[in-house]
Amino acid sequence: MNNFSCFDNLEACIFDLDGTLLDSMDIWQEVDRKYLASYGIEFDETFSEEIKRLTFNESAKYFIEKFKIPRTEEEIMEDWNQLVEVEYRDNVQLKPGVKEFLSYLASRDIKMCIATACNKTHALMALERLEILPYFTFVRTCKEVGKNKEHPDIFLRCSDEMDAKVENTMIFEDLLMALEIAKKEGFRTCGIHDVLSSHESEDIAKICDLFIYDFHELKVI
Structure with missing residues (x-):
């Protein structure tokens, strides 16, 4: 109570x-889905559960270690920033x-x-x-x-x-x-x-x- x-x-x-x-949480789930798909990796909702407690840098490191994404942490964060910037600037409520x-x-x-x-x-x-x-x-x-x-x-x-x-x-x-x-x-x-x-x-x-x-x-x- x-x-x-x-x-x-x-x-x-x-x-x-x-x-x-x-x-806004669905925005990040969709970003994860699209980003992993670009590397031929199927999205699993448990990924969002695992990374939502991490910092931005830690999430990029997680993607490199778990999915072997061939990008640096800085490059991954920049990729994500480009994907979500328009949502925060124009759409999220x-x-x-x-x-x-x-x-x-x-x-x-x-x-x-x-x-x-x-x-x-x-x-x-x-x-x-x-x-x-x-x-x-x-x-x-x-x-x-x-x-x-x-x-x-x-x-x-x-x-x-x-x-x-x-x-x-x-x-x-x-x-x-x-x-x-x-x-x-x-x-x-x-x-x-x-x-x-x-x-x-x-x-x-x-x-x-x-x-x-x-x-x-x-x-x-």
Whole structure:
């Protein structure tokens, strides 16, 4: 059951991007499908499950090691950037209720930032086009921090940069592993339903203070 008291004395919120604020995870699955097909490799949905927790660089390394792609990490990342740039710049949309909820947090002077494994250029393109970039103090990426979300570093750095206590900071995420890490560090947590992580929804709901299917559910706070 959702515990809305977790919003009491809330100082800051840290938002994941893909699958949390943006309805974008299917874009990356399609990129994986097309890229592997160009090398005659059949796509398996378990690939997306394995790499969604990795940084951009780690995902490129994974493709080289697992599929023997004859490209360097830098070349693979550039290939991917070209495939997805137009989607972030022109097409990807917010999940339902996002803008209203961000406006609500801003009205309460709650600090907000983004912690993402996404390419920063792509993230900024989408956030600016969708007119929500001004809500965030900054956008921090796993690449900048040097650790993926199997580690708490990006969350701890974000809370530190916002000068917010961990226990008064809430993490919004669609990834079970990241939510488990955040919970262990003492953050408040809100799990977000996403199609690609729906198989983890039951486990996410069990460990989080809140679990929502879309941000309209938070109108009750």
